[in-house]
Amino acid sequence: MTEIAYDKPLPALEGLSKEFYDWCRQGELRFQRCKCCGTFRHVPREICAQCSSFDWEWVRSSGKGTIFTWTVVARALHPAFGNAAPYAPVVVEMEEGVRVLTQMLDCPPEELKIGMPVQVEFRAVTDAVTLPYFRRA
Template sequence: MKDEQDLPPKMRTSGQKVPGKPLPRPQDPVEQEFWERCQDGHLYFQRCGNCGLFRHLPRYMCAKCGSPEYSWERSSGKGTLYSWTVTHQALHPAFAAEIPFVAAVVELEEGVRMATRLIDWNRENLALDLPVQVEFETVGDDFRLPVFRPRER
């Protein structure tokens, strides 16, 4: 491999400014409310006021009974690994220093599934139903993004 000084300036890692991680850009007030609630360091999900079903992604009507009634309920933040992939290519420059990383779907105790990123993982321990716990990563200007880490059973 060449010495960095032998590379053109655009290819030198020391000369590149890494952009910040992209932030969610909600298009709807109910989705915006989900992200605003995350900023206190806890997850909240909608719960149907009629049948009690938890739901995520946020929406205006229950998928089970069609009721427009709901409340926001605090989640335990505990769940299990439902699906994952180990990603070896950063599709955004802000994630380049973190590859490989795990893009995951977590099933929470409340029954909802959430796309997320798994942190502090060990390849040998990745398995279906791996217990996980939410944590919040600060990105951008003090924006908290939910991520998950393995936890003891």
């Protein structure tokens, strides 16, 4: 994991969200999987949307996925992102079927392609928060 200077809003580290980011801090991308029907889910929540079960577990992801979609932000709406524009928030569809909103590390917006294979890479942005970013696979 690499620590970088980070001046943007951070995720709230509470409840199931904290558990997700605790796994990221350990260098593992994990998603919830329902123990009843086997459906993966993200963002973390208590109940399965498929079968309404409360019985679930954290399962390690392969870390592999493909770009599902993206958009190019030319004018940031939040001041912390002003110097980063233009940038491209990317939605990655993971092998497990869940989708993650993230950013690419090595790919300018004009080189993004739907279906492009990607791999997770973790970046420690504070002592408490490690974020999952992606690189071309």
